[in-house]
Amino acid sequence: MLSRRRCFTAAANRIRPLARAFCDAPAPRADAAPGGAPGSQDRTQEVGGVKAAPDVLDVAIVGGGMVGLAVACALSNMPLTKHLRVAIIDSNPALKSRNHLTKNSIPDSRVSTVTPATISFFKDIGAWEHVQQQRHAFFGKMQVWDYTGLGYTRYNARDVGKEYLGCVVENKVLCNSLLLRFQEELDDIESVIYPTRLVSLTFPSISKQAGMKPTSSEPLSAGHATEELHRSNLVKLDLSDGRTLYSKLVIGADGSKSNVRQIAGIKTTGWNYPQSAIICTVEHVVENDCAWQRFLPSGPIALLPIGNNFSNIVWTMSPEESLRHKSMSPEEFVKSVNHALDFGYGPHPRSSALDHYMEKFFSGIGNTAASTKECFEVPPKATGVVSERMAFPLSLMHSHDYVSKRLALVGDAAHTVHPLAGQGVNLGFGDAAALAKVIAEGVSVGSDVGDLTLLQRYEKDRKAANVAMTAVLDGFQKMYSVDFGPLNVVRAAAFHGAQYISPLKRNIISYAMGDTKWPIFS
Amino acid sequence: MLRRVPPSLRRGLLSSASTHYGGAQILNSSHSPSKSLLPQWRRRASVASTSAPPPPRPPSPPRGPSRSGGGGPTVSSLNPAEVAKFAAIAETWWDASGPFKPLHLMNPTRLSFIRSTLCRHFRRDPYSSKPLEGLKVIDVGCGGGILSEPLARMGATVTAIDAVEKNIKIASIHAASDPTTASIEYCCTTAEALVKEKRLFDAVISLEVIEHVANPLEFCESLSALTVPNGATVVSTINRSMRAYATAIVAAEYILRWLPRGTHEWSKLVTPEELSLMLQKASISVEEMAGFVYNPLSGEWSLSEDTGVNYIAFGIKKNETPSTDSIKARLS
Ligand SMILES: Cc1cc2nc3c(=O)[nH]c(=O)nc-3n(C[C@H](O)[C@H](O)[C@H](O)COP(=O)(O)OP(=O)(O)OC[C@H]3O[C@@H](n4cnc5c(N)ncnc54)[C@H](O)[C@@H]3O)c2cc1C
Numbered sequence: 038m039l040s041r042r043r044c045f046t047a048a049a050n051r052i053r054p055l056a057r058a059f060c061d062a063p064a065p066r067a068d069a070a071p072g073g074a075p076g077s078q079d080r081t082q083e084v085g086g087v088k089a090a091p092d093v094l095d096v097a098i099v100g101g102g103m104v105g106l107a108v109a110c111a112l113s114n115m116p117l118t119k120h121l122r123v124a125i126i127d128s129n130p131a132l133k134s135r136n137h138l139t140k141n142s143i144p145d146s147r148v149s150t151v152t153p154a155t156i157s158f159f160k161d162i163g164a165w166e167h168v169q170q171q172r173h174a175f176f177g178k179m180q181v182w183d184y185t186g187l188g189y190t191r192y193n194a195r196d197v198g199k200e201y202l203g204c205v206v207e208n209k210v211l212c213n214s215l216l217l218r219f220q221e222e223l224d225d226i227e228s229v230i231y232p233t234r235l236v237s238l239t240f241p242s243i244s245k246q247a248g249m250k251p252t253s254s255e256p257l258s259a260g261h262a263t264e265e266l267h268r269s270n271l272v273k274l275d276l277s278d279g280r281t282l283y284s285k286l287v288i289g290a291d292g293s294k295s296n297v298r299q300i301a302g303i304k305t306t307g308w309n310y311p312q313s314a315i316i317c318t319v320e321h322v323v324e325n326d327c328a329w330q331r332f333l334p335s336g337p338i339a340l341l342p343i344g345n346n347f348s349n350i351v352w353t354m355s356p357e358e359s360l361r362h363k364s365m366s367p368e369e370f371v372k373s374v375n376h377a378l379d380f381g382y383g384p385h386p387r388s389s390a391l392d393h394y395m396e397k398f399f400s401g402i403g404n405t406a407a408s409t410k411e412c413f414e415v416p417p418k419a420t421g422v423v424s425e426r427m428a429f430p431l432s433l434m435h436s437h438d439y440v441s442k443r444l445a446l447v448g449d450a451a452h453t454v455h456p457l458a459g460q461g462v463n464l465g466f467g468d469a470a471a472l473a474k475v476i477a478e479g480v481s482v483g484s485d486v487g488d489l490t491l492l493q494r495y496e497k498d499r500k501a502a503n504v505a506m507t508a509v510l511d512g513f514q515k516m517y518s519v520d521f522g523p524l525n526v527v528r529a530a531a532f533h534g535a536q537y538i539s540p541l542k543r544n545i546i547s548y549a550m551g552d553t554k555w556p557i558f559s
Numbered sequence: 560m561l562r563r564v565p566p567s568l569r570r571g572l573l574s575s576a577s578t579h580y581g582g583a584q585i586l587n588s589s590h591s592p593s594k595s596l597l598p599q600w601r602r603r604a605s606v607a608s609t610s611a612p613p614p615p616r617p618p619s620p621p622r623g624p625s626r627s628g629g630g631g632p633t634v635s636s637l638n639p640a641e642v643a644k645f646a647a648i649a650e651t652w653w654d655a656s657g658p659f660k661p662l663h664l665m666n667p668t669r670l671s672f673i674r675s676t677l678c679r680h681f682r683r684d685p686y687s688s689k690p691l692e693g694l695k696v697i698d699v700g701c702g703g704g705i706l707s708e709p710l711a712r713m714g715a716t717v718t719a720i721d722a723v724e725k726n727i728k729i730a731s732i733h734a735a736s737d738p739t740t741a742s743i744e745y746c747c748t749t750a751e752a753l754v755k756e757k758r759l760f761d762a763v764i765s766l767e768v769i770e771h772v773a774n775p776l777e778f779c780e781s782l783s784a785l786t787v788p789n790g791a792t793v794v795s796t797i798n799r800s801m802r803a804y805a806t807a808i809v810a811a812e813y814i815l816r817w818l819p820r821g822t823h824e825w826s827k828l829v830t831p832e833e834l835s836l837m838l839q840k841a842s843i844s845v846e847e848m849a850g851f852v853y854n855p856l857s858g859e860w861s862l863s864e865d866t867g868v869n870y871i872a873f874g875i876k877k878n879e880t881p882s883t884d885s886i887k888a889r890l891s
Contacts, residue, residue, distance in 0.1 A: 116686040263735075270736035480688050482670035483709025485737070490655050490663055 093267075094122045095486055096476070097274055097284035099235045099297050101127030103149070103208060104448030104465035105290030106215035107162075109229075111473035113222040114162045117480045118473065124282065126231045126274070127291075133232070134213050135220065140172045144343045146316045146424040147208040149462045150328065156204060158470045159214070163221070167214035168206060174344040175201040178327040180414060184334060186384035189413045203328065205341045205349065211462075231276060238287065238300045239273040240443060272443050272487075286487040287444050288472070293434060295450035301441055307434030310455065312336050313359035314351055317426040319374065319419035321346045329416040331378060338377050340416050348419070350374060353455075359428040367422045378416045386413050431455060435504065439496040443487035445472055452503050464503050471498045652703025652729055662705060662767070665851060668860040669766060669871060670709050672849055673793055676873040677762060680791050689714030697760040697785060699750050700768030704730030708740045710764075718744040718760065720753065750781040762791040766871070769796045769834070770827050776837045783841035786876040792843045795871035799828035802867045831866045843874040 096112065098105045109125055112118040125132070151159075159165035179202055182189030194202045220226045271283040289297030298305070312335070325342040336353030343349045352374070354362065362370060373381075434453045439446050448465030475495040476486055484491045651657035674690065677683065683690040692714035698707045701719035703726055711717045711734070721727050727747040734740040750765075763786045765778075772778045779794075786792050829837075835845045850866035853859075 117688050120688050266736050267738055267741075478667070480712075482667045482674060483712035484667065485708070485712075488655075491667075 091281040091283055092124070093271070094124050094282055094284040096121055096123045096286045096288060097272070097282055098123065098125045098288045098290055099127075099274075100289070100291030100295075100448075100450070101125045101129055101132050101212075101230065102290060102292060102448065103211050103215070103462055104469050105288065106212055106219065107158075107164075107466055107469035108288055108290060108447060108473055110164055110215045110219045110222075111158075111162050111469055112476065113219055115473065115477050117477040119222065121476075121480075121486065124229055124231055124284070126233060126235055126276065126282075128232050128234050128277075130232075131209060131212055132216060132230050134216060137167065137217070138171050138210060138213055140344075143423050144172060144318050144347050144349065145207045145209055146318050146349065146427055148205050148341065148343055148349045149208055149211060150203045150205050150341060151211070151466075152203055152463045153199065153201070155463050155466045158466055161470075162218065164214045164218040167217045168210060171210045171214065172344050173204055173206045173210065174342045175204045176326055176328050176342050177201045179203075179330070180327060180416075181330045181332075182386050182413065183332040184381075184383035186386050189386040191413075205328070205343050207343070208462075231278075231280070231282075233276045233278040233280070235274060235291070235296055236277050237275045238297060239275075240301070240441075241270050241272065284487075285443065285485060286476075286492075289444065289446040289450040290448050291450055293432070293449040293453045295446065297444070298436060298446055298450050301444050303441065303446070304437045305434050306437065307432055307453070310431040310433065311355065312353050312431045313356045313428050314353050314431055315359045315362050315426055315428045316349065316351050317370075317422050318343065318424035319348050319350055319371065320421045320423050321348060321417045322420055323417055325417050327414075327416070329378065333377060333382050338374075340374075340378060340419075347423070348417075350419075352377070353431065356428075356430065363426045363428050370422050370426065371419050374419050374422075385415070439468075439499060440489065440492035442489045445492050445495060447472055451499075467502060468495075468499050471495055652705065652726065653733055659703070659705070662702075664853075664858065665860045665869070666705055666709070668851055668862055669706070669795060672862055672871050672873070673710075673764065674713065676793065676847055677791055680873075680875065681761070687714075691715035691762075694761045695759075696762045696764060697753075697758075699763065699765035699782065699785075700771075701730055701745070702726050704734055704740075704743065704745070706764065706766055707743050707745075708734055708737075711740045711743050715762075716742070718746065718758075720746045720748050720750070722747065722749050750778065750785060754781050754784040758785060759787045760785055760790065761787055762793065764793040766793070766795040767797075769794055769829055770823060775829055775833075776840065779834075779837040779841040779843070783838070783843050783876060786843070788876055788878045790876045792838065792874045792876060793871065794834060794838070794874075795869070796834065797823060797828050797869055798867055799830050800867050831870055831872070834872055838872070838874050842877040844877060845872050845874040847873040 098109055101109075105125060105127065109123055112121055112123055156165060159168060177194040177200065179192040180189065181192075192202060194200055216226075219229075223229060268283050271285055272287045274282040274284060274287065276282065287297060289295050289301070291297055319340075324346055325340070325348045328342065329340040331338050333354075335355055335358060338350070338352040341349045341351070352362070362373065365373070379385075432453055433455060436446055436451045439451050447468040449461065451468065452464060454461055454464065472495045475491060475498070478494075479486055479488065479491040652659055655663040675685065677694070678685045678690050681691075681694060690713055691710065694715050696710055696715040696717050698704075698710065698717060698719040701707045701721045702723075704719060707717050707719035707730065719730065721730070724747040727745050731743075731745040734743045734745070763782050765782055769775050769778055782792050782794070831848055835848075838845055848866060849862045849871055850864060851860050851869040851871070852863045852865055854861065
């Protein structure tokens with residue numbers, strides 16, 4: 038207690054100049070101490086023998102994945118928020134990259150289908166030009182069909198008057214582009230990225246703040262009163278390298294197993310699908326220019342163009358099957374991919390009685406989309422698998438709250454969806470854009486950036502959009518995981534419906550492209 | 560002992576000290592706030608206490624807030640019964656879901672009006688994160704500081720006053736926890752007292768106060784006297800319309816229980832025309848006025864042309880013979 042008090046008093050001598058430094062400059066910060074790193078003996082840290090105060094931030098972003106980087110990048114890009122002291126905490130070595138990634142290598146198996154909405158967000162924050170200088174593949178066509186042979190639908194960007202439906206980009210390219218853009222906006226990116234992990238979080242407690250009220254008969258000591266008082270209101274972050282940070286706002290962008298969410302005690306609803314996804318890169322003889330998705334009894338398989346003669350495979354199946362597909366020989370795997378995208382599990386869809394019926398039924402409606410008459414096509418054959426095959430268990434998870442006092446969750450930390458429509462990270466980018474906008478609005482009216490009323494505006498904005506998409510994708514998933522005759526016909530009819538009723542189809546495309554706020558069947 | 564504490568916090572500590580050490584009379588009166596809350600009321604209380612045997616008093620801490628007009632009791636436009644009503648709920652100021660919920664909800668909307676009018680008037684960059692840098696602003700009737708703190712974050716040099724000492728305490732303690740807001744000068748005093756001290760500000764802001772004062776015209780004159788020539792005055796209040804009665808009084812006080820019953824008295828409410836005229840008389844020309852409308856579905860407030868219920872006015876102090884003080888104030 039005594040030594041503690043001495044420490045406060047000592048700190049109090051410097052508090053004014055320090056506080057000023059915090060306001061004007063990026064958080065002063067020394068590099069990680071070499072061996073014998075200081076224990077997280079709170080309040081002061083020894084760096085090179087000199088006592089340095091822990092860094093005080095406005096926004097601490099835990100997780101420098103695609104979504105965390107997007108928040109940082111958006112904040113550094115807006116006039117109202119560029120002055121905020123931001124830190125990104127992530128030990129991922131990818132955050133050390135400072136150059137464009139070469140286009141000549143074999144594409145990574147982790148890719149995302151980014152929607153036009155995401156692309157325009159990237160353009161707004163100035164990161165898209167970096168994507169353009171690295172590998173990416175636009176596609177203007179999409180074909181979705183199922184194994185029963187009863188239905189198929191082809192989407193074409195022309196249907197919605199656009200040049201493309203989406204763009205497939207490797208996750209590492211998205212991360213790298215955001216990082217490069219972020220770097221352009223900062224003098225010293227090294228001082229913003231903390232290459233370490235979060236160990237624990239301490240939120241300001243009411244009792245701690247109550248202790249600050251000078252209601253006790255003992256007058257507060259001066260040192261205690263200033264530094265301690267300033268921090269009593271902030272979130273304390275303990276990092277694995279022994280450092281301690283204090284921040285007004287913590288953004289949990291640390292993925293689906295979010296540590297931040299767990300420490301904050303935010304509950305989630307979710308379930309695991311009895312399914313895994315296997316992902317890898319395959320090669321063709323010709324270039325693929327269409328996104329293909331076929332629903333099989335075990336789940337969908339997608340073949341996404343990723344540039345040159347490469348495509349990406351996301352194939353959903355039972356966990357046992359995924360293990361088998363992971364360990365089988367590459368030749369066997371390629372064979373089973375080609376099988377799954379062709380005659381495997383059922384015939385090609387063709388003009389059938391149902392087709393005829395549908396045509397009659399919808400002929401009165403007129404104004405059919407251009408691709409109505411487009412014929413079913415067989416995707417290009419894979420000739421080889423050129424990457425490692427990775428298997429991921431799939432789950433659906435939705436966080437009950439996205440925010441609490443001084444905390445906001447974004448991306449997979451707040452929600453994970455079935456990857457079948459490639460929406461996962463697009464929802465995350467939507468979160469990043471919305472959160473950065475709300476923070477800017479808060480700054481403009483002088484709010485504390487960690488203010489709950491402010492953060493709730495972000496939650497309200499995003500929850501509706503994310504829940505809708507989660508439900509749609511989950512519904513799709515459920516619909517396709519049942520192999521039951523009558524349901525197959527209904528499903529096929531739905532496909533036919535989509536193929537024939539152009540307004541409906543336009544809605545589906547718009548929604549999948551991120552244009553529409555409320556889904557499909559409204 | 561208190562030398563190292565920043566000024567704002569020192570004031571907080573001092574005012575709390577006055578509660579503890581300032582004598583039995585004052586300690587009691589903080590429980591029955593109607594007696595203690597205005598400087599002149601306190602003064603009366605202490606006058607009363609001198610006639611009784613003086614209560615035992617620890618030696619060191621000085622008493623009471625330092626700022627109060629010299630000389631005898633000033634006539635304040637604040638009505639003691641009104642002051643008492645607010646003291647009872649002051650502690651809950653910062654609870655965003657507490658009784659001041661409507662103010663917390665409305666706050667960003669009020670601030671965006673203030674931000675845009677002040678940026679325009681003082682030719683500040685609206686995209687700056689601190690557009691009010693260098694402006695001396697006073698928040699008259701600051702309550703727990705929910706307007707003062709954002710103003711300080713926008714860069715203003717803020718003085719904030721409230722006649723309720725408990726509010727000032729809550730406000731200074733809250734502001735001290737953030738270095739950006741710790742610089743706010745909180746004083747338990749009245750606009751009239753500061754006028755006597757000849758204090759001047761680039762912008763004088765008084766939100767949701769005029770409907771609680773005893774004499775609104777005198778209050779407007781005080782606000783005007785605190786404003787430098789060509790400076791800005793911003794006032795917000797509730798209209799005296801049937802709709803205001805239905806929403807602000809019946810709905811907010813009785814149905815939604817947002818505000819304690821009796822917060823507003825119908826006859827005290829001021830219409831936009833009356834406010835404009837009073838400000839005009841006090842040599843402030845009203846340049847802009849906006850209404851606040853509440854959307855119960857979204858739970859959000861927005862600015863509108865409809866001044867039927869809650870409204871806010873921005874005016875400019877007419878350019879009289881500029882005093883040297885005001886020139887100094889503007890240059891500093
Ligand atoms: C098989 C599969 C296929 C997918 N396909 C697609 C697709 O085609 N299109 C699409 O849009 N989405 C797809 N997704 C979803 C997409 O990958 C995620 O939505 C996206 O990666 C989420 O980004 P994020 O930044 O929220 O989280 P992550 O990318 O998970 O990033 C989290 C980051 O936090 C860091 N971190 C974690 N804990 C800590 C800690 N304690 N301290 C510091 N740092 C920490 C990690 O190092 C990591 O860098 C797919 C997902 C899967 C599993």
